[in-house]
Amino acid sequence: MPKRGKRYKNLLEKVDTKKVYALEEAAQLVKLLASAKFDETVEVHVKLGIDPRKSDQTVRSTVSLPHGTGRQVRVVAIARGEKLKEAEEAGADYVGSEELVKKIKEGWLDFDAVVATPDVMGLVGKELGRVLGPRGLLPNPKAGTVGMNIGEIIKEIKAGRIEFRNDKTGVVHAPIGKASFEPEKIAENLKAFIKAVEAAKPEGAKGTYIRSVHLTTTMGPSLRVRYP
Numbered sequence: 001m002p003k004r005g006k007r008y009k010n011l012l013e014k015v016d017t018k019k020v021y022a023l024e025e026a027a028q029l030v031k032l033l034a035s036a037k038f039d040e041t042v043e044v045h046v047k048l049g050i051d052p053r054k055s056d057q058t059v060r061s062t063v064s065l066p067h068g069t070g071r072q073v074r075v076v077a078i079a080r081g082e083k084l085k086e087a088e089e090a091g092a093d094y095v096g097s098e099e100l101v102k103k104i105k106e107g108w109l110d111f112d113a114v115v116a117t118p119d120v121m122g123l124v125g126k127e128l129g130r131v132l133g134p135r136g137l138l139p140n141p142k143a144g145t146v147g148m149n150i151g152e153i154i155k156e157i158k159a160g161r162i163e164f165r166n167d168k169t170g171v172v173h174a175p176i177g178k179a180s181f182e183p184e185k186i187a188e189n190l191k192a193f194i195k196a197v198e199a200a201k202p203e204g205a206k207g208t209y210i211r212s213v214h215l216t217t218t219m220g221p222s223l224r225v226r227y228p
Contacts, residue, residue, distance in 0.1 A: 020226045021226060030217055047214075059165060079116060144156075
């Protein structure tokens with residue numbers, strides 16, 4: 001068991017570890033548990049009834065949170081021709097093609113998301129697969145980061161669209177806001193996220209799909225949330 005500091009132990013006293021909190025109540029309490037000197041991220045962790053070892057039970061999708069995540073997302077857009085201008089006008093922070101791919105391959109990683117048009121994916125996959133793949137940043141149609149509608153994709157990401165997928169233990173993790181958000185916004189983002197996880201249920205999953213939902217902040221203890 002990891003050792004916990006005095007601050008964490010004091011916060012834990014405010015939590016009933018045996019209680020399953022109503023969603024709205026959890027959204028209220030999670031704000032009170034954020035005591036760090038920075039604006040902590042509110043995170044959700046959903047335990048799924050899947051076998052992550054089986055490819056037909058992978059859970060992967062995207063969701064546009066109604067109130068965003070509260071963070072500024074730096075987007076790289078890789079495209080050619082007129083799509084470069086479209087990406088720039090949509091708010092991409094960095095735009096380019098071969099020269100940008102080369103810069104990333106050489107070690108530049110000062111960004112949070114990468115989008116691309118289909119015509120450059122051969123280049124991107126070949127040159128950046130080993131760089132971006134392990135970091136979960138490689139553009140992928142399933143993640144909604146590849147398409148000719150690159151401007152629309154960028155706007156959605158900037159507005160708060162996030163990607164989620166299960167880890168090797170069958171848990172989905174995602175940021176759904178900041179501790180500075182109003183409780184109502186945290187609750188609405190959480191509802192939208194759970195709805196998206198439900199919609200992403202794989203056909204191979206049997207039995208209870210959503211086993212548990214926990215809400216927490218970056219530095220605080222977690223709360224078990226009642227579902228549905």
